[in-house]
Amino acid sequence: MVLKKWHGSVLLLLVSVFANALGAFVGINIGTDVSTLPSEINIVAILKAHQITHVRLYDADSRLLKALSNTGIEVMVGVTNEEVLGIGESPSAAAAWVNKNVAAYLPSTNITAIAVGSEVLTSIPNVAPVLVSAMNYLHKTLVAADLNFQVKVSTPQSLDIIPKPFPPSTATFNSSWNSTIYKLLQFLKNTNSYYMLNAYPYYGYTKGDGIFPIDYALFRPLPSVKQIVDPNTLFHYSSMFDAMVDATYYSIEALNFSGIPIVVTETGWPWFGGSNEPDANVENAESFNNNLIRRVLNGSGPPSQPTFPINTYIYELFNEDKRPGPVSEKNWGVLYTNGSAVYPLNLGTSNQITGNSSSLFCVAKTDADSDKLQEGLNWACGQGQANCKAIQRGQPCFLPDNLVNHASYAYNDYYQKMHSVGGTCDFDGTAMTTAADPSYGSCKFAGSSNSSTSGGISPTVALSPVSPGAWSSNLEVSRLQFLITAVLFVALMFS
Numbered sequence: 001m002v003l004k005k006w007h008g009s010v011l012l013l014l015v016s017v018f019a020n021a022l023g024a025f026v027g028i029n030i031g032t033d034v035s036t037l038p039s040e041i042n043i044v045a046i047l048k049a050h051q052i053t054h055v056r057l058y059d060a061d062s063r064l065l066k067a068l069s070n071t072g073i074e075v076m077v078g079v080t081n082e083e084v085l086g087i088g089e090s091p092s093a094a095a096a097w098v099n100k101n102v103a104a105y106l107p108s109t110n111i112t113a114i115a116v117g118s119e120v121l122t123s124i125p126n127v128a129p130v131l132v133s134a135m136n137y138l139h140k141t142l143v144a145a146d147l148n149f150q151v152k153v154s155t156p157q158s159l160d161i162i163p164k165p166f167p168p169s170t171a172t173f174n175s176s177w178n179s180t181i182y183k184l185l186q187f188l189k190n191t192n193s194y195y196m197l198n199a200y201p202y203y204g205y206t207k208g209d210g211i212f213p214i215d216y217a218l219f220r221p222l223p224s225v226k227q228i229v230d231p232n233t234l235f236h237y238s239s240m241f242d243a244m245v246d247a248t249y250y251s252i253e254a255l256n257f258s259g260i261p262i263v264v265t266e267t268g269w270p271w272f273g274g275s276n277e278p279d280a281n282v283e284n285a286e287s288f289n290n291n292l293i294r295r296v297l298n299g300s301g302p303p304s305q306p307t308f309p310i311n312t313y314i315y316e317l318f319n320e321d322k323r324p325g326p327v328s329e330k331n332w333g334v335l336y337t338n339g340s341a342v343y344p345l346n347l348g349t350s351n352q353i354t355g356n357s358s359s360l361f362c363v364a365k366t367d368a369d370s371d372k373l374q375e376g377l378n379w380a381c382g383q384g385q386a387n388c389k390a391i392q393r394g395q396p397c398f399l400p401d402n403l404v405n406h407a408s409y410a411y412n413d414y415y416q417k418m419h420s421v422g423g424t425c426d427f428d429g430t431a432m433t434t435a436a437d438p439s440y441g442s443c444k445f446a447g448s449s450n451s452s453t454s455g456g457i458s459p460t461v462a463l464s465p466v467s468p469g470a471w472s473s474n475l476e477v478s479r480l481q482f483l484i485t486a487v488l489f490v491a492l493m494f495s
């Protein structure tokens with residue numbers, strides 16, 4: 001059955017290359033109910049310092065949109081709930097909105113989505129009848145301006161429109177919303193857009209009255225007796241976040257739609273709360289958000305849709321101290337307004353949040369077993385996605401032409417890109433970290449002060465796998481996979 005096996009591995013690769021091409025990312029919401037909001041220039045400086053690549057605004061603030069121009073940061077703008085009704089009732093209001101708040105900033109500000117309202121069905125249900133009309137009018141304006149490929153239109157919904165999200169396989173939308181949601185899904189499908197979901201394990205946990213272990217909400221491993229399994233599909237849910245996303249996929253499927261990706265437009269954890277909100281604390285918030293980032297950047301989807309990465313926007317950049325409600329409501333921010341992190345947080349792969357980069361390098365042990373070294377080298381340059389160009393014949397790090405040298409280069413390249421998202425310097429015991437820069441001559445190791453590739457990579461390319469857990473047991477297969485990946489990339493580039 002050799003043929004079948006090859007076939008399977010090619011398919012698998014296709015899928016993983018696709019995920020690569022699309023990229024998994026973690027962005028951040030910028031709420032502005034902040035009493036001492038930094039200037040837009042400073043906000044953008046803070047975003048850049050933390051290597052944030054995707055932001056969502058709740059409106060279309062003109063100063064912030066201008067400040068975001070030529071930064072490479074992708075921006076989702078928002079139609080506020082107050083604006084939805086007017087736009088839903090008037091195509092010309094929709095056209096005016098797009099011209100003023102989107103077209104005027106393109107292409108220098110990279111606006112890629114319009115979020116229409118915020119949880120409209122649950123927060124302003126009286127406007128629901130015109131929600132999809134509003135989206136349609138906005139989309140038509142984009143089409144007329146030839147911007148519909150650049151800018152997608154969608155609408156963030158609360159998970160509350162799914163009355164029983166667990167088990168995910170039986171979840172359905174509250175049927176009183178059937179007709180609106182049916183129209184919505186039809187719109188998303190027809191326009192190649194995505195479903196926007198606000199999913200809060202914090203509320204799932206705190207409102208669950210102890211049904212769920214906190215470790216489940218915080219993406220921590222569960223003992224086998226406590227694993228959360230869907231009785232119908234037998235899928236294991238390693239986190240409540242995955243279950244919430246899957247509940248939404250199943251609800252969409254119950255209305256006979258498929259192929260509409262979900263983007264999580266809000267999730268997070270408050271780091272401070274009132275005396276009746278003990279779970280809103282720094283330890284939980286730090287745990288949730290760091291584990292979330294690691295989870296999302298691993299690039300896989302939830303159990304029912306393993307090939308759809310769960311692109312996610314964290315709620316939120318700064319504490320919004322002016323928001324009404326309980327104390328926790330004002331304490332979801334991950335950064336202070338001076339730009340320093342509330343708790344250590346690796347947004348993407350930047351070390352700047354936690355302070356200094358460790359400036360550690362990862363190199364091969366000189367006395368390591370050569371078979372293991374070869375395997376580690378193959379893995380790093382293949383699945384590990386290290387950039388191994390410099391150790392090819394004729395390139396600056398090819399000489400000395402030996403396994404330890406080549407493995408060191410590849411291990412280190414992998415490690416510099418991946419250690420902040422959980423990648424380790426181990427390679428089956430053949431690697432070790434060192435503070436000494438292994439660069440020599442014109443061979444510059446990643447992370448070296450003179451290397452152009454220092455300081456990691458942008459989250460959009462930080463993908464699975466984050467640790468060399470899945471060793472290919474077969475060298476030939478791993479070489480072949482590498483080759484196929486390369487060929488597919490070339491194919492994608494020219495398609």
Ligand SMILES: *[C@@H]1O[C@H](CO)[C@@H](O)[C@H](O)[C@H]1NC(C)=O
Pocket residue numbers: 072074107110112
């Ligand atoms: C804007 O973002 C899109 C989506 O990631 C990307 O393809 C495009 O190159 C970006 N455009 C600019 C001008 O940065």
Ligand SMILES: *[C@@H]1O[C@H](CO)[C@@H](O)[C@H](O)[C@H]1NC(C)=O
Pocket residue numbers: 125163174175176177
């Ligand atoms: C469904 O939505 C309606 C209208 O908002 C609400 O009255 C009802 O309680 C919801 N049903 C469930 C099961 O949540």
Ligand SMILES: *[C@@H]1O[C@H](CO)[C@@H](O)[C@H](O)[C@H]1NC(C)=O
Pocket residue numbers: 172175176178254255
């Ligand atoms: C809404 O859709 C669900 C799922 O397809 C279906 O079971 C239910 O009967 C529908 N409800 C109404 C009121 O149409």
Ligand SMILES: *[C@@H]1O[C@H](CO)[C@@H](O)[C@H](O)[C@H]1NC(C)=O
Pocket residue numbers: 254255256
């Ligand atoms: C979905 O499709 C199935 C099978 O074709 C059908 O029985 C069911 O009524 C459909 N449900 C809806 C909500 O359209």
Ligand SMILES: *[C@@H]1O[C@H](CO)[C@@H](O)[C@H](O)[C@H]1NC(C)=O
Pocket residue numbers: 336337338339340
């Ligand atoms: C930033 O602000 C926070 C909270 O006010 C404070 O604790 C921290 O020391 C400040 N950091 C710097 C670098 O000023």
Ligand SMILES: *[C@@H]1O[C@H](CO)[C@@H](O)[C@H](O)[C@H]1NC(C)=O
Pocket residue numbers: 355356
């Ligand atoms: C960061 O590193 C630089 C250079 O190695 C050093 O001078 C500085 O003191 C470090 N800062 C912190 C906060 O560790």
Ligand SMILES: *[C@@H]1O[C@H](CO)[C@@H](O)[C@H](O)[C@H]1NC(C)=O
Pocket residue numbers: 450
């Ligand atoms: C580092 O880069 C600078 C500027 O490109 C160059 O002048 C210097 O010689 C380099 N240092 C080493 C050790 O290669």
Ligand SMILES: *[C@@H]1O[C@H](CO)[C@@H](O)[C@H](O)[C@H]1NC(C)=O
Pocket residue numbers: 238295298299300464465466
């Ligand atoms: C990615 O995360 C999911 C959910 O935690 C997990 O099932 C999967 O094994 C992870 N994939 C990799 C390559 O680490």
